[in-house]
Amino acid sequence: MRRLSMGKCFSRLTLAIASLSLMSAVSAQITPEEISVETMPEPGANWFISKTNNGAYIFDAESGEMQGLLSLSRRSPAVTAYSPRQEFYAAESYMAREVRGERTDLVAVYDFDNLSPVAEVIIPNHMARLQVRRHLGLMNNGRHLAVLNMNPGHSVSIVDVEDRVFIYEVSTPGCAVIMPVAQSDFLQVCGDGTLQLIQLDLSGFEENRVRSEIFFDVIEDAVFDRATPSADGWILVTHAGVIFEVSTDDDEINIEDGWNLVQEGEENWRPGGEEFITAHEDYGLLYVLMHQGEIDTHHEPGEEVWVYDMATQNRIFRLELEGTAQSVMVTQEINPKLILNGADGGIDVYDAVSFKHERHIVTPGASHFEDF
Amino acid sequence: MMLDKLVDRTYYWVDEKARNTSLAFARRLSRRNFLSRLGVFLAGAASFPLLPVARSFAQDSVQEVGDPQSCDYWRYCAMSGTLCSCCGGSYTSCPPGSQPSPITWVGTCRNPVDGRDYLMSYNDCCGKAVCSRCGCHNTEGDKPVYFNSNSNTVLWCFGTEDTSYHCTVSLVLGAADD
Numbered sequence: 320m321r322r323l324s325m326g327k328c329f330s331r332l333t334l335a336i337a338s339l340s341l342m343s344a345v346s347a348q349i350t351p352e353e354i355s356v357e358t359m360p361e362p363g364a365n366w367f368i369s370k371t372n373n374g375a376y377i378f379d380a381e382s383g384e385m386q387g388l389l390s391l392s393r394r395s396p397a398v399t400a401y402s403p404r405q406e407f408y409a410a411e412s413y414m415a416r417e418v419r420g421e422r423t424d425l426v427a428v429y430d431f432d433n434l435s436p437v438a439e440v441i442i443p444n445h446m447a448r449l450q451v452r453r454h455l456g457l458m459n460n461g462r463h464l465a466v467l468n469m470n471p472g473h474s475v476s477i478v479d480v481e482d483r484v485f486i487y488e489v490s491t492p493g494c495a496v497i498m499p500v501a502q503s504d505f506l507q508v509c510g511d512g513t514l515q516l517i518q519l520d521l522s523g524f525e526e527n528r529v530r531s532e533i534f535f536d537v538i539e540d541a542v543f544d545r546a547t548p549s550a551d552g553w554i555l556v557t558h559a560g561v562i563f564e565v566s567t568d569d570d571e572i573n574i575e576d577g578w579n580l581v582q583e584g585e586e587n588w589r590p591g592g593e594e595f596i597t598a599h600e601d602y603g604l605l606y607v608l609m610h611q612g613e614i615d616t617h618h619e620p621g622e623e624v625w626v627y628d629m630a631t632q633n634r635i636f637r638l639e640l641e642g643t644a645q646s647v648m649v650t651q652e653i654n655p656k657l658i659l660n661g662a663d664g665g666i667d668v669y670d671a672v673s674f675k676h677e678r679h680i681v682t683p684g685a686s687h688f689e690d691f
Numbered sequence: 692m693m694l695d696k697l698v699d700r701t702y703y704w705v706d707e708k709a710r711n712t713s714l715a716f717a718r719r720l721s722r723r724n725f726l727s728r729l730g731v732f733l734a735g736a737a738s739f740p741l742l743p744v745a746r747s748f749a750q751d752s753v754q755e756v757g758d759p760q761s762c763d764y765w766r767y768c769a770m771s772g773t774l775c776s777c778c779g780g781s782y783t784s785c786p787p788g789s790q791p792s793p794i795t796w797v798g799t800c801r802n803p804v805d806g807r808d809y810l811m812s813y814n815d816c817c818g819k820a821v822c823s824r825c826g827c828h829n830t831e832g833d834k835p836v837y838f839n840s841n842s843n844t845v846l847w848c849f850g851t852e853d854t855s856y857h858c859t860v861s862l863v864l865g866a867a868d869d
Contacts (some may be wrong), residue, residue, distance in 0.1 A: 418855035495837035510838040544835035
């Protein structure tokens with residue numbers, strides 16, 4: 320070992336003490352950080368939900384920033400928001416051992432502030448468990464929530480989300496899709512080519528049931544089980560692209576004459592994807608994902624978004640996408656945004672009136688979107 | 692009245708003839724001989740054409756062509772899900788430990804070998820986590836969920852102890868042109 324002189328040893332010791340003093344002086348100026356938890360601010364304009372197979376990602380379309388996550392079961396069909404009570408409602412299905420064990424289907428209530436579960440209502444274990452937006456519908460009275468069942472016959476579970484109680488299971492053989500109309504009624508599409516109207520009473524029990532005349536042929540040209548609300552009813556579309564606007568007047572079902580999205584010479588274009596049709600209710604604008612393909616290609620993603628003025632039934636724009644998209648939604652704001660999911664994941668945001676691309680959001684692939 | 696008597700006498704005559712014939716056979720034939728002749732009769736009967744329904748199931752197994760682990764395989768024309776043939780099963784068998792659903796959706800697929808259309812049953816195998824291999828989504832003849840017998844979007848794990856989806860097999864039920 321090399322030996323140090325007494326002087327050298329003293330000078331090095333002094334240097335070490337000086338360094339330690341300096342370090343403690345620096346660390347004394349910083350307050351140790353503490354972890355905290357955000358609470359949700361008031362929802363802003365153009366906020367939307369991106370529903371994936373493990374939850375609902377909440378985004379601000381204006382900034383592209385994520386605001387929070389609702390954790391949902393993998394088998395949740397959809398989630399919907401009700402602003403007057405500041406709550407979200409989701410239908411969920413769980414199994415005790417993830418893929419086996421006792422099954423529990425339920426409607427969960429989440430609050431706006433923390434996106435946390437605040438209540439649960441157990442429903443029959445008959446839920447269809449498909450990620451389809453119209454398998455869940457909150458009646459316009461904000462009280463009765465309908466969940467589509469398949470066991471394998473079709474039925475609908477009605478839940479009073481205000482009193483947090485299951486009401487009963489309505490048998491709806493051959494009919495699916497939940498399209499709320501009036502205050503406490505909903506329309507369904509049926510395999511015999513008709514619409515079915517179920518009217519609930521104040522308690523949520525079935526009061527009346529009406530069937531429309533036959534207006535389509537499920538074998539020749541089926542109406543999709545994907546629909547979008549309009550200003551006074553709902554918009555349906557067939558696999559070949561025929562649009563039907565439907566509405567109700569008390570117990571009457573009104574079905575307007577069909578009109579075609581596809582013009583002469585465009586017969587190889589078809590609507591398709593997942594949740595591929597959306598409308599801005601106040602502006603009367605309809606947006607549909609379209610692709611080129613043969614019959615039975617109705618699940619192919621869209622290559623373009625075709626935009627129509629519902630009042631004139633004229634196409635006003637063809638938005639060519641860089642890739643393809645499975646789902647589309649327009650927000651209901653004054654300056655609406657068009658939200659699209661890419662076939663390779665992520666979200667693209669367009670101005671829904673000027674059709675300019677505004678941003679791409681990197682996020683897990685969504686099955687569909689929800690405005691709130 | 693006369694007609695009733697005539698019918699009664701005819702029945703009597705038939706009964707009497709049948710009884711006499713049976714007795715004559717019983718006297719002339721031993722039991723072993725009777726059994727041997729019955730055997731010949733049954734063997735002969737088997738060579739006669741069966742009813743059409745039975746014949747469609749009794750024909751030789753379907754001739755196969757292609758790769759059962761490819762979504763382009765002819766049986767998968769209306770398939771949606773993941774292929775059990777990639778997951779430890781085959782196009783007719785569920786992987787070990789999974790539970791076959793008895794309730795299915797159906798489709799009609801053309802076999803390129805013989806050019807015939809076959810009625811297909813797509814059964815989900817259930818009770819395990821999804822086997823995320825060989826995803827396959829074909830939509831030939833697919834209908835919306837409200838017409839569920841022809842809808843491949845539906846999760847068909849009904850009637851099984853556990854209702855989680857694992858993968859899907861495709862069984863030939865018969866020739867569609869029979």
